[in-house]
Amino acid sequence: MTSVVLSLGANLGDRRAALTAAVEAIKPDKVSDVYETEPWGDDDQPTYLNLTLIAHDDNKSPADWLATAAACEATAGRVRDPNRRWGPRVLDVDIIAAFDTAGEPINSDDPTLILPHPRAHLRAFVLVPWLAIQPDAALPGRGRVRDLLRDTGLAADARTLRRLGPLKSTDHG
Numbered sequence: 001m002t003s004v005v006l007s008l009g010a011n012l013g014d015r016r017a018a019l020t021a022a023v024e025a026i027k028p029d030k031v032s033d034v035y036e037t038e039p040w041g042d043d044d045q046p047t048y049l050n051l052t053l054i055a056h057d058d059n060k061s062p063a064d065w066l067a068t069a070a071a072c073e074a075t076a077g078r079v080r081d082p083n084r085r086w087g088p089r090v091l092d093v094d095i096i097a098a099f100d101t102a103g104e105p106i107n108s109d110d111p112t113l114i115l116p117h118p119r120a121h122l123r124a125f126v127l128v129p130w131l132a133i134q135p136d137a138a139l140p141g142r143g144r145v146r147d148l149l150r151d152t153g154l155a156a157d158a159r160t161l162r163r164l165g166p167l168k169s170t171d172h173g
């Protein structure tokens with residue numbers, strides 16, 4: 001069994017529908033509220049809807065979770081622009097961290113799946129929702145999420161997130 005922390009975001013099209021379809025496909029154990037956030041990277045794009053979720057599956061490896069993430073993005077109609085790494089997207093699903101059956105972090109330096117996510121510690125839009133659904137959360141190699149959010153830059157970023165509430169009334173967590 002592996003468990004994962006996934007971050008989902010969308011800023012094109014029907015953002016809420018894209019997030020809902022992905023959450024339904026993933027079948028998570030916990031889902032954070034939805035947050036409206038400013039774009040990270042390229043500023044000349046619409047605001048995002050973001051959420052973080054925790055899921056587990058007795059039969060999935062981290063590579064399987066990556067395939068699930070890619071399938072959700074493809075279903076939503078995501079097309080990657082190689083010239084705009086942090087550009088707008090109909091759906092983005094990132095694996096933030098993965099854990100084995102004993103709860104130990106899974107590390108990977110494979111270029112197709114770096115674990116834990118190499119920039120998660122810089123992103124309030126990942127950490128704030130994660131902390132809301134897992135108060136004792138720790139990002140492997142970086143420390144407790146609560147402590148990471150105390151960083152001056154992240155604390156300021158966290159204040160710009162606008163919590164919109166649950167994705168839908170039947171969400172978990």
